[in-house]
Amino acid sequence: MPRKRKLLAQISALQSKSSIPPFDGLEALNVTPDRDSSPKSSKYFMVEKKNSSHLELDFFNQPCISLAKSLLGQILVRKLPDGRELRGRIVETEAYLGGEDEASHSKGGKQTQRNTAMFMKPGTLYVYQIYGIHFCMNLFCTGEGAAVLLRSLEPLENLDAMRALRSASRKAPAKAPKDWQLCNGPSRLCQAFGIDKGFDQRDLAQDAAIWMVSGPEPPGEHDVVATARIGIGNKGEWAQKPLRFYLRGNKYVSVVDKKVEREMAALSSSSLN
Structure with a gap:
């Protein structure tokens, strides 16, 4: 018995020196809504901001x-x-080429305080406001003043949270949007993802609150429809250039161009004959 008591005392001593924190230490986590949204006050967790799947x-x-x-x-x-x-x-998506593109915010190489992100490194977010209430999100790419507008998303995870964010962004009560309506438009996707002017000039390849990962399978060339951009207005030939791209047959696309899709189908059929 003395030997057994001695062994139990040794085990108790080892446990008292353990570095494993008590469970209630989890309550010390403090997630903040700033650019780095990882836990800040807990010394017990190492949050990996990036992994190999990040673009x-x-x-x-x-x-x-x-x-x-x-x-x-x-x-x-x-x-x-x-x-x-x-x-x-x-x-x-929609492409805005800068330079001679009459629909681009940076046409003619014009740089302003508003469009500064369009002249930063590729992957930089350019978020601007329209009608004084809605936000649109773009990604800067290669080429001075060139950027890609994100027009529509197919929601995949935490749709209830997206729906709540959409609801919170409205001044008057409205019927809850259906799944296909959550992100089918540039301002809607910004509402659903909680994107505002505070995301302007963020680096999508480095930020801890917003990033991109590779999709499971890239679409084939025959799956992509190229057509005119939406809401360009009186921009001459630039209003008709096929600079909007979407996945054919996807119900989450904001506007479908049936004429172009018929032409694609006819072309595909003739190539098989």
Whole structure:
């Protein structure tokens, strides 16, 4: 018996010296809504901000039209202040080429305080406000003043949180949007993902609150529809240029161009004969 008591005393001593924290230490976590949304006050957790699936600078460092197509099928991730992650698959984009592009905010190489992000490194977010209430999110790419507008997402994870964010952004009560309505438009996806002017000029390849990961399978060339951009207005030939790209047959796309899709189908059919 004395030997057994001695062994129990040794075990008790080892446990008292253990570095494992008590369970209630988890309550010390303090998630803040700033640019780095990882836990700050806990010494017991190491939060890995990046992993191998994150899309890095080399992905965004490509010409505007190429990036607009390459973004289709990729996953946008938004980490909320409470730690939840929203995920959506990109299904629709628009390319804005800068320079001679009459519809671009940087046409003629014009640089202003508002569009500074369009002249930063590839992967930088350019978030601007329209009508004084709605936000739109763009990604800068290769080429001075060139950027890609994210038009629509297919919501994948935490749809209830997206729905709550959409509801909170409205001044008057409205019927809860259906799944396909959550992110089918540039301002809607910003509402659903909690994107505002505070995200302007953030680095999508480095930020801890918003990033992109590779989609499970890139779409084939025949799956991508190229058509005119939406809401360009009186911009001459630039209003008709096929600089909007979307995944054919995806119900989360904001506007479907049936004429172009019929032409694609006819062309595909003739090539098989």
